[in-house]
Amino acid sequence: MTDFTILGKKAKEAARILAAQDTKKKNEALLSMAASLRAHVDEILSANEKDVKAALEKGTSEAMIDRLRLTKERILSISADMEKIVDLPDPVGEVIEKFDRPNGLHIEKVRVPMGVIGMIYESRPNVTADAAALCIKTANAVILKGGSDAIHSNIAICEALREGLSRAGLPMDGVQLVTETDRAATLALMRLRGYVDLLIPRGGAGLIRYTVENATVPVIETGTGNCHIYIDKDADIEKGVSIIVNAKAQRPGVCNAAETLLVHEDIAENFLPKAAEALQNAGVKLLGCERTREIIEAEEADEEAYRTEFLDYILAIRVVPSTDEALSHIAKYSTLHSEAIVTENEDTAEYFLRRVDAAAVYVNASTRFTDGGEFGFGAEIGISTQKLHARGPMGLREMTAYQYRIRGCGQTR
Amino acid sequence: MTDFTILGKKAKEAARILAAQDTKKKNEALLSMAASLRAHVDEILSANEKDVKAALEKGTSEAMIDRLRLTKERILSISADMEKIVDLPDPVGEVIEKFDRPNGLHIEKVRVPMGVIGMIYESRPNVTADAAALCIKTANAVILKGGSDAIHSNIAICEALREGLSRAGLPMDGVQLVTETDRAATLALMRLRGYVDLLIPRGGAGLIRYTVENATVPVIETGTGNCHIYIDKDADIEKGVSIIVNAKAQRPGVCNAAETLLVHEDIAENFLPKAAEALQNAGVKLLGCERTREIIEAEEADEEAYRTEFLDYILAIRVVPSTDEALSHIAKYSTLHSEAIVTENEDTAEYFLRRVDAAAVYVNASTRFTDGGEFGFGAEIGISTQKLHARGPMGLREMTAYQYRIRGCGQTR
Numbered sequence: 001m002t003d004f005t006i007l008g009k010k011a012k013e014a015a016r017i018l019a020a021q022d023t024k025k026k027n028e029a030l031l032s033m034a035a036s037l038r039a040h041v042d043e044i045l046s047a048n049e050k051d052v053k054a055a056l057e058k059g060t061s062e063a064m065i066d067r068l069r070l071t072k073e074r075i076l077s078i079s080a081d082m083e084k085i086v087d088l089p090d091p092v093g094e095v096i097e098k099f100d101r102p103n104g105l106h107i108e109k110v111r112v113p114m115g116v117i118g119m120i121y122e123s124r125p126n127v128t129a130d131a132a133a134l135c136i137k138t139a140n141a142v143i144l145k146g147g148s149d150a151i152h153s154n155i156a157i158c159e160a161l162r163e164g165l166s167r168a169g170l171p172m173d174g175v176q177l178v179t180e181t182d183r184a185a186t187l188a189l190m191r192l193r194g195y196v197d198l199l200i201p202r203g204g205a206g207l208i209r210y211t212v213e214n215a216t217v218p219v220i221e222t223g224t225g226n227c228h229i230y231i232d233k234d235a236d237i238e239k240g241v242s243i244i245v246n247a248k249a250q251r252p253g254v255c256n257a258a259e260t261l262l263v264h265e266d267i268a269e270n271f272l273p274k275a276a277e278a279l280q281n282a283g284v285k286l287l288g289c290e291r292t293r294e295i296i297e298a299e300e301a302d303e304e305a306y307r308t309e310f311l312d313y314i315l316a317i318r319v320v321p322s323t324d325e326a327l328s329h330i331a332k333y334s335t336l337h338s339e340a341i342v343t344e345n346e347d348t349a350e351y352f353l354r355r356v357d358a359a360a361v362y363v364n365a366s367t368r369f370t371d372g373g374e375f376g377f378g379a380e381i382g383i384s385t386q387k388l389h390a391r392g393p394m395g396l397r398e399m400t401a402y403q404y405r406i407r408g409c410g411q412t413r
Numbered sequence: 414m415t416d417f418t419i420l421g422k423k424a425k426e427a428a429r430i431l432a433a434q435d436t437k438k439k440n441e442a443l444l445s446m447a448a449s450l451r452a453h454v455d456e457i458l459s460a461n462e463k464d465v466k467a468a469l470e471k472g473t474s475e476a477m478i479d480r481l482r483l484t485k486e487r488i489l490s491i492s493a494d495m496e497k498i499v500d501l502p503d504p505v506g507e508v509i510e511k512f513d514r515p516n517g518l519h520i521e522k523v524r525v526p527m528g529v530i531g532m533i534y535e536s537r538p539n540v541t542a543d544a545a546a547l548c549i550k551t552a553n554a555v556i557l558k559g560g561s562d563a564i565h566s567n568i569a570i571c572e573a574l575r576e577g578l579s580r581a582g583l584p585m586d587g588v589q590l591v592t593e594t595d596r597a598a599t600l601a602l603m604r605l606r607g608y609v610d611l612l613i614p615r616g617g618a619g620l621i622r623y624t625v626e627n628a629t630v631p632v633i634e635t636g637t638g639n640c641h642i643y644i645d646k647d648a649d650i651e652k653g654v655s656i657i658v659n660a661k662a663q664r665p666g667v668c669n670a671a672e673t674l675l676v677h678e679d680i681a682e683n684f685l686p687k688a689a690e691a692l693q694n695a696g697v698k699l700l701g702c703e704r705t706r707e708i709i710e711a712e713e714a715d716e717e718a719y720r721t722e723f724l725d726y727i728l729a730i731r732v733v734p735s736t737d738e739a740l741s742h743i744a745k746y747s748t749l750h751s752e753a754i755v756t757e758n759e760d761t762a763e764y765f766l767r768r769v770d771a772a773a774v775y776v777n778a779s780t781r782f783t784d785g786g787e788f789g790f791g792a793e794i795g796i797s798t799q800k801l802h803a804r805g806p807m808g809l810r811e812m813t814a815y816q817y818r819i820r821g822c823g824q825t826r
Binding site: 012016019020099101105107112114115193197198212213216218219220236238239242243245246247250331349353354355357358359360361362363364365366368369370374375376386387388389391392401402403404405406407408409410411412413 | 425429432433512514518520525527528606610611625626629631632633649651652655656658659660663744762766767768770771772773774775776777778779781782783787788789799800801802804805814815816817818819820821822823824825826
């Protein structure tokens with residue numbers, strides 16, 4: 001097995017060198033990495049062919065094969081995305097705050113790289129290039145651990161990226177890939193204390209849980225979204241229908257899609273038949289509480305339904321007697337990702353905003369907007385669902401730490 | 414044993430109620446808690462007497478007994494400190510940023526409470542009141558787990574605080590104490606996923622390591638400080654001497670005290686004899702590298718000495734051939750707490766500031782300033798030595814998270 005201490009030391013040393021680079025140098029490296037991807041299209045495609053063949057032999061579903069498969073166009077598009085990161089503002093070095101103390105000390109709070117970032121992800125090989133680019137832009141070294149399905153593709157992509165880094169005069173160990181794909185390797189990476197400053201798992205609930213339970217390095221949990229849309233008694237029904245249809249059905253497999261619809265009982269008889277029709281036209285299967293099923297046709301929703309992140313064309317519906325009851329339901333089942341209220345009543349909207357504990361809380365908009373691109377961050381390494389450090393979409397800025405720089409003239413206590 | 418799930422549920426419910434309070438209400442609660450401490454001085458003192466008696470019977474050192482012992486004056490002083498927190502600005506509700514998107518969405522990034530904070534600490538019973546006050550000010554519920562030595566004192570203080578909270582009309586479960594003092598209870602608290610949003614261990618290196626290795630809730634590591642002072646070849650010798658004496662000897666038992674002195678070889682013969690005299694006058698025992706010992710009298714410093722946080726009147730000294738060598742030494746041995754350079758050369762100072770990975774980096778000042786009070790934060794829950802979320806002194810602001818509040822008019826994707 002890889003000696004993870006050596007891997008960690010190499011990453012830490014590369015991080016030290018990266019941290020000393022200016023924006024221009026890091027952007028040159030990104031362009032060089034992008035060019036290297038294009039120069040190695042053939043090698044990457046033939047490595048990818050191996051992964052696809054193995055997946056087909058294993059009887060992998062067509063949807064999964066599609067996530068795995070690279071084409072020349074996809075590689076060129078990955079390379080172009082990398083070049084776009086050049087244009088994003090560099091957060092490193094930004095003075096977040098400065099203040100002087102009565103004793104004459106000048107204190108600056110400055111954005112600095114995190115150091116070494118570990119990424120554990122499943123399947124899609126484009127994450128390898130995306131994550132590496134975001135890390136280099138923020139002067140972080142990265143240790144990548146992709147899924148076994150994409151291992152040949154990842155190795156080929158990573159080799160190309162390292163060559164690009166090296167050609168730009170930066171340490172190739174700024175990007176490293178763990179080539180073992182077993183749990184022991186995952187575990188070793190999660191426990192690289194003193195080397196990994198931040199670990200980001202991206203994948204299903206199982207991966208996230210395994211990481212949180214086993215990691216000894218700091219972790220940011222990402223991407224579990226049991227999101228709710230609450231239709232208040234003062235909702236505009238048309239807005240409500242279009243928001244729930246969008247939040248549920250525009251792309252049901254993503255974390256910011258809605259899973260449960262809560263409806264105030266005063267509006268339920270008016271709202272539910274219209275919503276049900278639109279949702280069923282969009283192919284959504286409905287599960288409902290007793291009161292819901294008195295108004296529209298739906299299968300029975302049990303406790304388990306409210307807990308489930310369906311990631312599919314399925315929606316749980318519950319009629320609630322009050323906004324407070326909606327808030328209690330959300331507090332009980334929310335994964336702290338994105339929650340929304342539809343109401344024309346400003347007081348109710350403010351009441352809701354102040355009482356929901358989630359990364360993003362919406363008034364009269366779809367939860368589908370919780371996304372780095374939609375927030376204008378330009379890029380995104382993941383969506384945090386914990387409260388420490390970063391919440392919601394994590395862009396370049398969220399991949400940095402800060403430090404205090406204090407200038408004195410001999411001060412002592 | 415306590416049912417920790419019930420403990421967690423109570424804390425979470427209290428946190429929901431606290432989060433909805435305004436600054437005035439939280440300040441009233443702080444005053445009520447402070448008054449309740451004063452009203453229960455006798456109960457607290459007699460509980461403390463039990464702890465002190467047990468400690469004496471165990472043959473605990475006089476220094477430890479002193480940390481444990483409460484007097485009427487100490488309790489009044491703890492109560493007065495609690496009242497001072499009323500005057501600090503409330504970070505909750507602060508709009509950190511706001512921006513509009515082309516689709517008309519208004520996005521606000523707002524400071525919100527963390528939720529439930531767990532605190533694990535050793536010995537001193539005043540931490541019970543301090544931590545509770547900082548948590549209530551920031552609308553966080555807190556679960557406290559103090560050391561077994563102070564258990565009776567902690568129970569009495571906690572009871573008084575809960576009574577104060579309740580009299581102010583807030584849920585007493587905003588402050589809870591784990592009354593078991595064994596490892597099983599500590600472990601249960603560390604694994605209260607879904608209930609504890611942030612765990613802060615405060616104590617020795619053993620406690621911090623145990624926490625990091627066993628916790629499944631997010632942790633902020635605090636307070637391990639292997640801090641260095643580097644005397645550059647362009648240092649002002651007088652400043653250098655007074656800074657190292659202050660950093661080492663003013664209060665050697667704290668985390669921001671210096672443990673190793675690095676000296677550029679070009680200035681070593683001039684600097685070291687003066688520094689050695691001043692340090693020895695302050696009662697500091699010197700350990701040195703070979704080159705150091707050619708210049709001054711010192712015992713031999715081995716690899717282990719450079720790794721050690723002495724927390725005592727002992728200083729390791731090493732002569733280095735260059736600033737880069739000093740930086741390498743710091744990168745190898747630093748615990749990322751506080752590091753300082755003494756130099757009159759501005760370029761060297763900037764070079765050093767940009768290359769040291771630590772929470773606080775100083776030019777011409779003592780590392781002893783890394784402290785919430787000295788930074789002007791008014792109060793401090795601990796000093797973070799990791800990079801996620803908060804670095805260095807953690808004041809009220811660092812005890813909060815943020816959330817995005819998004820107002821729309823029916824937007825969908």
